[in-house]
Amino acid sequence: MRKLRLNKVVSRIGDLPAIPEVVTEVMDLTSDPNVSVSELSKLIERDPVLTAKLLKISNSAYYGMRQVVGTLKLALVILGVREVRNIVVGIAVLDTFRDEETEMLLGQHGLWRHSLLVAGMAKKLGAYLELSLQGEDFIAGLLHDIGKLVLWKQLGAEYRELYERAKRENIPLHQLEEDVLGFNHADAAAALAEAWNLPETLSFALGAHHRNNDRLQEEGPAPKLAALVRIANVAARDDFENHEAAELSSCTDERSWKALAADEQPLDIEARKEVLWGIKEEMSEIPSLSF
Ligand SMILES: [Fe+2]
Ligand SMILES: [Fe+2]
Structure with missing residues (x-):
């Protein structure tokens, strides 16, 4: 089923860009549980821009660390290999889709700020629930x-029109995508x-963030991660929803809160409400991070 979905998306949007080399290398190297910190830091340091972004993110208030990490080596000691790997992969993946065109979506349309908010909220809620992710x-x-x-870059004007239309007609974007394309941006x-x-x-977590009425969420490989992203996304207000309704629906998403609690x-x-509002208030005071 997963392959089918992948084929469907790719056949509609054309070939995806190549995976950034550094992602493959970092994933390969860190798949060895005994990877040496100095080997990994050598690999990441080859890309000074990436290294600078890694430090910028981990020292930002969105990431919320108590300690300043001034160097990559220190980041690896304090955060650990897995966490540094996750941040590096995240930055490199995002960077692949940044260009003059998509900058408009990220900036003018607020996607960058929204993404940072969801990231920070997911992390803080995860920390509050002691999920150690x-x-x-x-x-x-x-x-x-x-x-x-991905869709903005691959489909060009066609997707931009769809995006504008969702906004104009006040239709949730993922719903309009499903009607027009047969899949939504979470599937992409x-x-x-x-x-x-x-x-x-x-x-799994990316794919499940708009999936409402099936059991995939509980049965997939990362039910807690998926639940965190769903809750944070709705709480941070998504897809032109009304503010108060969005806040409330992040608290009434029973399926996700149950997934987070597991057997408890x-x-x-x-x-x-108390924990989410607290996090949201904290997040709303953080200035946007640029890079
Ligand atoms: Fe979304
Ligand atoms: Fe979103």
Whole structure:
């Protein structure tokens, strides 16, 4: 079924760009549990722009670390190999789809700020619930709408019109995408992640962020990660929804809150509101991060 979806997306949008070399190399190297920190830092340091972005993200208030990490080596010691890998992959994937055209979507249309908010909220909620996701929460949040960039880049004017129309007619974007294209930007993100062999947990969480009425979420490889992204996305207000309704629906997404609690009792609605509003308030004061 997964392959089918990938084929469907690719046949509609054409060949995807090649996976950035550094992603393949970092994924290969870190698949060895005994990878040496100095080997990995040598590999990442070959790209000084990427290294600078890694440090900028990990020191930003969105990431919310208590300690400043001034160097890549220190980042590897404090955050660990897996977390650094996740951030590097996230940045490199995002960068592949940034150009003059998509900059408009990220800037003018607010997708960058929205992505940062979802990333920070997912990470803070994950930390509050002590899920120990090692940065995967942040990156899944940062990349959750990468499918919009993929479609913007691959389909050009056709997608931009669809995007404008959703806004004008106040239709949820993912719904209009499904009507017109037969899949939505979450499917496009998952297809990209699968084509690039990114971690299955990540591709699952990206693909599930607008999926409402099936059991995929509980049965997939990363139900908690997917639930975090869904809640953070709605709480950060998505797809032209009304502000208050969005805030409320992030707390009433029973399926996601149950997934987060696993076998335990999920938080009650009041507790959900309290924690989400607290995080949101904190996040709203952070200036946007540019790079
Ligand atoms: Fe989305
Ligand atoms: Fe979103």
